[in-house]
Amino acid sequence: MKGLLYYGREQLRYSEDIPEPQIKNPNDVKVKIAYCGICGTDLHEFLDGPIFFPQPGSVSEISGKALPLCPGHEFSGIIDSVGSGVKNFKPGDRVVVEATSHCSDRERYKDEIVNKDLSFCAACKSNKPNCCKRLSFVGLGTDHGAFGQYVVYGEDHILKIPDNLPLDLAALVEPLAVAWHAVNCSNFKPGQTAVVLGGGPIGLCTILALKGHRAGKIVCSEPAAIRRDFALKLGAEVFNPMDYDDPILALKNLLPETEGFATSFDCSGIQKTFDTSLDVLGPGGIAVNVAIWPNVPIQYVPMCLTYQEKLATGSMCYVTEDFRQVIDAIDSGLIDHESMKLLITGKVEAKDAVEGGFMQLINHKENNVKIMIAPNGLDM
Numbered sequence: 016m017k018g019l020l021y022y023g024r025e026q027l028r029y030s031e032d033i034p035e036p037q038i039k040n041p042n043d044v045k046v047k048i049a050y051c052g053i054c055g056t057d058l059h060e061f062l063d064g065p066i067f068f069p070q071p072g073s074v075s076e077i078s079g080k081a082l083p084l085c086p087g088h089e090f091s092g093i094i095d096s097v098g099s100g101v102k103n104f105k106p107g108d109r110v111v112v113e114a115t116s117h118c119s120d121r122e123r124y125k126d127e128i129v130n131k132d133l134s135f136c137a138a139c140k141s142n143k144p145n146c147c148k149r150l151s152f153v154g155l156g157t158d159h160g161a162f163g164q165y166v167v168y169g170e171d172h173i174l175k176i177p178d179n180l181p182l183d184l185a186a187l188v189e190p191l192a193v194a195w196h197a198v199n200c201s202n203f204k205p206g207q208t209a210v211v212l213g214g215g216p217i218g219l220c221t222i223l224a225l226k227g228h229r230a231g232k233i234v235c236s237e238p239a240a241i242r243r244d245f246a247l248k249l250g251a252e253v254f255n256p257m258d259y260d261d262p263i264l265a266l267k268n269l270l271p272e273t274e275g276f277a278t279s280f281d282c283s284g285i286q287k288t289f290d291t292s293l294d295v296l297g298p299g300g301i302a303v304n305v306a307i308w309p310n311v312p313i314q315y316v317p318m319c320l321t322y323q324e325k326l327a328t329g330s331m332c333y334v335t336e337d338f339r340q341v342i343d344a345i346d347s348g349l350i351d352h353e354s355m356k357l358l359i360t361g362k363v364e365a366k367d368a369v370e371g372g373f374m375q376l377i378n379h380k381e382n383n384v385k386i387m388i389a390p391n392g393l394d395m
């Protein structure tokens with residue numbers, strides 16, 4: 016098949032003779048890919064990797080597979096064929112794929128993995144597969160992802176999409192599920208207030224996930240004008256922290272009654288946004304870290320939580336239920352198609368995707384949110 020293969024840092028190449036993945040387990044589903052978004056994680060793998068992908072000379076703990084592999088984990092498509100045990104899906108179904116892989120997925124690859132012990136880690140045993148110590152993804156090292164024409168994966172990861180949801184918008188369900196999970200981590204109640212720190216792709220998806228949770232006031236704090244403009248179009252109020260000597264006080268002053276926000280979402284991951292995420296909360300507020308930080312310590316004053324019994328937590332990717340809830344929120348119109356369309360700033364075929372996708376996002380970050388790759392052509 017045709018697609019992009021990742022060989023390691025700065026080595027991403029278009030190929031027309033990638034072995035096409037085949038159904039081998041009874042519960043396998045083979046999906047013909049329509050669209051797959053390029054994620055910040057894909058850019059990190061390209062610039063600084065391998066991170067999730069297996070290191071050169073080693074193999075995936077989940078699947079036993081080694082590089083090169085196709086990246087791509089934010090995707091939609093149409094079912095091509097199904098294994099003998101699949102009851103809930105049939106060829107022609109329009110679907111998205113929840114891309115995580117964890118202890119339970121090792122069963123699919125039991126012939127290929129090195130360590131044959133199939134017991135679950137503590138997170139998987141306690142029904143938190145998103146926190147699995149082996150966590151990986153289709154398209155980030157477990158198996159070929161959706162920058163190739165086909166993906167084969169277990170039916171427990173497949174979800175049908177509404178008939179009226181275009182396949183390009185459906186490829187946004189995955190990044191929206193990341194944001195949806197973060198909002199769920201804040202125990203969000205309808206009508207509550209939220210501040211989103213950072214208006215990049217994750218921040219913008221968080222605004223839509225908050226709308227899906229029927230939020231009250233949503234404020235997006237973002238220094239870049241182009242990104243504030245995106246946030247405004249999605250229905251958030253916008254705030255430029257550079258306009259104020261004391262941006263935290265200015266944000267809190269937006270909500271004098273409650274002396275701050277009920278929830279905050281750090282989608283930037285710098286000391287300033289971390290401080291803001293805690294200080295901008297009213298009493299009992301909840302701060303959720305959604306950003307991926309470098310592995311270095313930062314300053315933190317514990318009493319700023321204690322005095323007002325605030326909570327600080329983090330959100331780790333998503334579970335299948337988040338996908339279901341995002342699809343429902345889209346179907347009910349709480350997350351509207353017009354807003355989703357704004358997030359797609361480009362579409363390219365796989366053969367043009369290194370220059371027209373990856374390099375475009377690396378060199379023109381501000382102007383772009385999601386660029387979609389269409390491995391089976393732009394008119395599928």
Ligand SMILES: [Zn+2]
Pocket residue numbers: 054055056088089
């Ligand atoms: Zn991603």
Ligand SMILES: [Zn+2]
Pocket residue numbers: 117118119135136137138139140144146147148149
């Ligand atoms: Zn596990």
